[in-house]
Amino acid sequence: MDKIIPASWRTQTKPDFFCPGCGHGIILKQLGYAIDDLKIQEKTTFGIDIGCSLLAWDFFNIDTIQTHHGRTTPVMVGYKMSKPKRVALAYMGDGGGYAIGLQSLIYACFRNDPITVILVNNGNYAMTGGQMAPTTLPGEVTPTTPDGNPTGFGEGFKGPELLSTLCAKNAYIARATVSKPLLLRSVLKKAIKNQIDNNSFSFVEILSICPTNWKLGAKQCFSKLADVEEFYVPSEFSKKEQNVK
């Protein structure tokens, strides 16, 4: 039976700085339970990016590094190189992972660096006011696309699909969603275990909600998330066959 609060959470800093109803809280809770279950609190290092994800800087009783924007992946890769026995988690948003930090992410995957990247996708740049991001769905209204996101900018960035074309054979690539928290926890556990057991890259994209910038209540947020899940289908991705030799 789960406790009300994960043992790896830092209770002194609660309530945290996230907006009411933020999906980060749900994800970090399941990550906390996953860390408790795997008993890796002592040997984990948690790297966070700029953006809403940086508000997790004092969230856990875990060593935490706050990096430059989009540079969480290379910092954690370097950390893992110098301390191979530690568990390196890189936590970022879709802006940090798919926009400014994309080449770092692709090369970490390409080299099969043994870190776990957790990317939270809420479809906008939430901290600066919900502007259009690479993951914004076509036709979606944001402050920078008041007439709806035109398809000329691309139809939504599918990160796990991209990484699965160039990842190594034993890498773990998956997409999960906050609407199924227990599944999310098992996916996070698999991703962390893949780093420890197989010493290879693992990547989890998590579809999240943003009540503040979507300007929706709790119930409507989850019904919108169901639409998002039809576009970005949550599943596990194995290495594409044409690249297997």
Add this chain to the structure above:
Amino acid sequence: MFPVNFQKRSKMLSNTKSASGGNKINIIFAGEGGQGILTITKIFTSAAFKSGLDVAYIPSFGVEQRGTPLVAFITLDNSPLRYPKFDVADYVVVLQSRAVEAVSQFISPNTKVIFDSSTINFALLPKTSIQLFGIPATSIATSKYNPRSFNLIILGYLSKVFNLKPDLVFSEVMLLLGKKFKSKEAEAENKEAFYAGYEMVPERDNFSKAVFKPRQGAILVKGHGKSGEILPSRCKGCGICIAKCPVAALSFGEELGVLATPVPKVDLERCIACGNCRNFCPDAAISIDKI
């Protein structure tokens, strides 16, 4: 460029003397993103400008939408304004305890500090602040009007202090906020709040009891073979647990959480102890289990 009306200018700041002795008045507004500080400073400056004063308005805020200190520097002058920066403020308006640190370097013993005494403990203000004017705006707004109209009470009081015509200021309010008042009643309520602020006598000592505090510890619930706990000190009132409860056993109760929003209450007879509320709650504030 300037709305040249020098006769009007000479009258305006007659009863307000600045720290430097001249008629140039330096004002700092400080609060937190989301309180409506930017809105009231915009209204205040445009009303002062339309009354014939020279105005400089320099807001300073980060990229974050909420939770960080927000400071606005305003200079009013009844002769043409040459230089808008200053080291010592004549008036400081502080509306959030976390913003006090951002303005403490601008406070001198001559500075008049206007603060929301219902959310800021006066002991938190720096020792250099001697002239204190407390306005319990939040508690008045919550008890009599709408919690969100607290900034209009402050604005009403400030238009009294700076001799601005209340009707002119409220017409500026309607220009900027008119669309947000959904009904005539909401508009009347906010107008009432504004004029209540205009008539308000500030507290010079015996300040109101500061800071809203949620109930500490957990609300324990037990019965029907289930037990659980709900923590108002962590609940932000997002309503996800209520939306995700499969049997509609949860609803908003009367207890208030950390952001003064209602905390959910549970109907244990309906509850099936599925654990959805615990798994979805982003703030670890609720958990119900079978015994």
